[in-house]
Amino acid sequence: MTKEEIGTSVSKFISKTFLFDETKKVGENVSLLGTGVIDSTGVLELISFLESTFSVKFADNELVGDNFDSIDKIQNFMHEKLSRRNN
């Protein structure tokens, strides 16, 4: 799966789940927690989505803002994680 494909599906999920509107988009570099798109319990929703959609599990040390706070960050982190798994 390419980085762009990952980004697109994450972006779609965020629009649908947190904006309740598939036509609206969140900027790729926008802080999801900082702008209130996702609240602290919404992280549960996001992580569960990533774990089930990409069949991965996150360890505690991966569950940090640096990895999940924007679509860009998620895209990079997920791409790296999936590449590592595939290699």
Add this chain to the structure above:
Amino acid sequence: MCGIAGRINLSTNLEPPSIELLQKMVGAIRHRGPDEYGYYRDAHAGLVHARLSIIDLTTGQQPLSSEDETLWIVFNGEIFNYIELRNELKAYGHRFRTQSDTEVVVHAYEQWGDDCFRRFNGQWALALWDSQQKKLTLCRDRVGVRPLFVCERDNSVWFASEIKAIFADSSILRKISPQGLDQVFTYWGTVAPTSIFTGIEEIQPGAVRIYEFGRKRVDKIYWQPSFPNISEKDNLKPNKVNLHEAVEVLSDKLMNATKLRMLRSDVPVGSYLSGGLDSSLVAWMGRRAKEGEFRTFSIRFADAEFDETEYQRKMASTLDSKHEEITVTGKDIAGIFPDVVYHTERPILRTAPAPLFLLSKLVRDSGFKAVLTGEGADEMLAGYDIFREAKIRRFMANDPGSKIRPKLFDRLYPYLARSPQQTKGMAIEFWKRGLDLVNSPSFSHDPRWNTTSSLKKFFSDEVQQQLKSRPGHDILSDLPQGFSLWDPLARAQYLEIITLFSGYLISSQGDRMLMANSVEGRFPFLDADVMEYCNNLPPEYKLIGLNEKHVLKLAAKGKVPEEILKRKKQPYRAPDAISFVSEDAPEYVGEMFSERLLHTGGLFNPKTARLLYEKCREVVRTGKTVLSNNDNMGIVGILSAQLLFFKYIYDISNTKSGDIVFTTKIDRISNTL
């Protein structure tokens, strides 16, 4: 709203039911309908009806028949869409003699047979006797708002709104069923068709049961909670309905449901106010549905831990309603509890029904016969903690060793964040149990059911032996087709609806407490159209993150004050065991927990049950610690089961035949003999 009962013979060589029996049966449930009594009798059947007049005050007497007088009905409840159905049936050529919804049921049955029930939007329990076909049809509404029990023996069938009317026939066996007891101490209530008495069955919600001369009985399910299938990929598909549209449609449907319940009544309808979102919104809608004075009723608690007065009054003032309150203490609860159990007819693990018994009395004393309540919203739109707990536990199951994931419980239960590390660790360990069973159908409910089941250690050896040879019915063995394809939230909702909701909330805490004082509850969230719509909404509209009833909160914006919208959900609870183990508890409690009466009841181990009672008394007396959740449930559960035994089995003089005078008498015995 009413009470119904009867006895039918399924072969020709049996004596018809006597008038005296019919009097006794209706006498036992006279609280459900104190306005009028009526009976129908032929060579094989006797039907009785106790009436609480709410619709068609002048001509709605029952039993009522088809035009040719072959089909007879006794009916308890309301069909809210009866006017629409009546018009439809008129177009088919049906002619009506009364203005009542009951007559619509008869004609609908003639027109559509058993299929008529799925067309009804309402709350009902009914019996239809086809005197030509010799066929009895029993039916209950979708979620079991109205009760209906049945007993079969020696080719006869007894049925009634409440079991006490069946027990009015002294020939019926009275025995607590170990399987029923097992269910109460698992699911918090019995799950139909199991009841708490051996040989008595409860008709399932959403089901029809048919008895016919010379044929095997037939059970048909015409409705059950059903949810859309999901696949992992659905995460990325656009939702069929967007949230803003869902908010509007839900508001409209709820308003329509509330209007039907306010306007389709020939007596005024008031509203309960709990201080929470659901009843506040329903009351707001009720207020707008009808011109004129609006009445609201609330329970206050002397104990601040349970009290919600501030929010109730806030809402009452928003509505400008004439508001009445009753203040309830632990002592009141203990005092009234034996009567409460007489009406619930099953053991209960919480005292929460007791204040509602007192509240319906306040309503009745104020001259009201019908009230709206917010019941059902938490089940249909995922308001309960159990749904949020399950979501966190599912999240934890992906990495059971995680130290971070359980921190979400701090959000759910803020007291945990403030708790000492050790207590917190224990709580987390508790929720971690069974994480490997994430694919089990009961994953959401396992913690509750396992915790509650631990109380079975108090069962007597005899009960435990009986359960070994014949275990209680496991509801997981008859889940609907496709259950495993539903979203995990939907699965949890289904289990909640069929266990706690139908088996406890809407019965022990609902119909029984209302009808004990002849008051009819009306529940807009249980409207057929509203339930169907809610069940088909995307799960994230109900529970997003840990934010419950999301779509409903949006629908209530601008209607319900912000303070109520924003407050943390407070589950409705009342002082539990403390009412029974404090110094000033009534004498009967000590008697029920005496080894002698525990032994007579035969349900619990006299020694261990007594020890629990003494331990709790000690805890309260010294005030060093607080009663644990399990000890609370143990005390209330054992006490209520003991009371049930002594009220219904030990002391059979309880059945009041009374001075019933029938005003509607249809007797066909002289014609048929």
